Amino acid sequence: xxxxxxxxxxxxxxxxxxxxxxxxxxxxxxxxxxxxxxxxxxxxxxxxxxxxxxxxxxxxxxxxxxxxxxxxxxxxxxxxxxxxxxxxxxxxxxxxxxxxxxxxxxxxxxxxx
Amino acid sequence: xxxxxxxxxxxxxxxxxxxxxxxxxxxxxxxxxxxxxxxxxxxxxxxxxxxxxxxxxxxxxxxxxxxxxxxxxxxxxxxxxxxxxxxxxxxxxxxxxxxxxxxxxxxxxxxxxxxxxx
Numbered sequence: 741x742x743x744x745x746x747x748x749x750x751x752x753x754x755x756x757x758x759x760x761x762x763x764x765x766x767x768x769x770x771x772x773x774x775x776x777x778x779x780x781x782x783x784x785x786x787x788x789x790x791x792x793x794x795x796x797x798x799x800x801x802x803x804x805x806x807x808x809x810x811x812x813x814x815x816x817x818x819x820x821x822x823x824x825x826x827x828x829x830x831x832x833x834x835x836x837x838x839x840x841x842x843x844x845x846x847x848x849x850x851x852x853x
Numbered sequence: 854x855x856x857x858x859x860x861x862x863x864x865x866x867x868x869x870x871x872x873x874x875x876x877x878x879x880x881x882x883x884x885x886x887x888x889x890x891x892x893x894x895x896x897x898x899x900x901x902x903x904x905x906x907x908x909x910x911x912x913x914x915x916x917x918x919x920x921x922x923x924x925x926x927x928x929x930x931x932x933x934x935x936x937x938x939x940x941x942x943x944x945x946x947x948x949x950x951x952x953x954x955x956x957x958x959x960x961x962x963x964x965x966x967x968x969x970x971x
Binding site for chain 2: 782839
């Protein structure tokens with residue numbers, strides 16, 4: 741079965757400190773993985789995607805993620821948090837041949853001054 | 854380019870009433886998706902259209918939910934009758950097409966409709 745587990749429901753950091761949002765996946769196939777961000781009252785926005793090319797993927801707003809097959813992980817990081825990064829983040833697995841997305845439960849990131 | 858449009862943005866109804874949501878995808882996008890996002894959870898796919906045909910509706914509660922995509926453009930999702938557990942945000946998304954021969958194709962999401970059933 742294909743699934744996504746986000747290991748933290750809430751993460752709180754201070755502005756200017758590093759961000760780490762953890763994600764593990766389960767897939768019978770070589771996976772395609774994404775991170776989406778959801779700001780309050782706004783639509784989901786794609787941050788970055790992994791599709792079997794380079795294992796270190798760079799996204800928008802300074803975020804990046806590293807695909808580790810041996811650990812079945814796809815953690816999201818950012819060297820220095822900004823207040824505007826406060827949002828809900830979803831790790832997402834592409835399932836099957838019809839572009840079906842399987843979402844994790846989400847991690848709410850809070851950034852404190 | 855214009856994004857995915859949804860209306861209404863908010864809706865409050867009583868249980869056993871009916872409700873309908875509307876979605877207008879990005880122009881030229883052949884694939885349209887409806888998701889349900891319950892508070893504290895990630896979005897769950899309800900139904901996926903390729904043009905005006907259904908590709909996947911395995912998680913759509915067909916006894917009360919229905920969806921159509923006439924002419925392969927706009928789509929409507931209906932709930933009749935609504936239950937308390939239907940309270941959620943309903944998200945519409947679109948992508949150029951489905952399949953992975955040259956994909957995956959990025960899905961673009963609308964702002965959602967927040968439904969409260971009392």
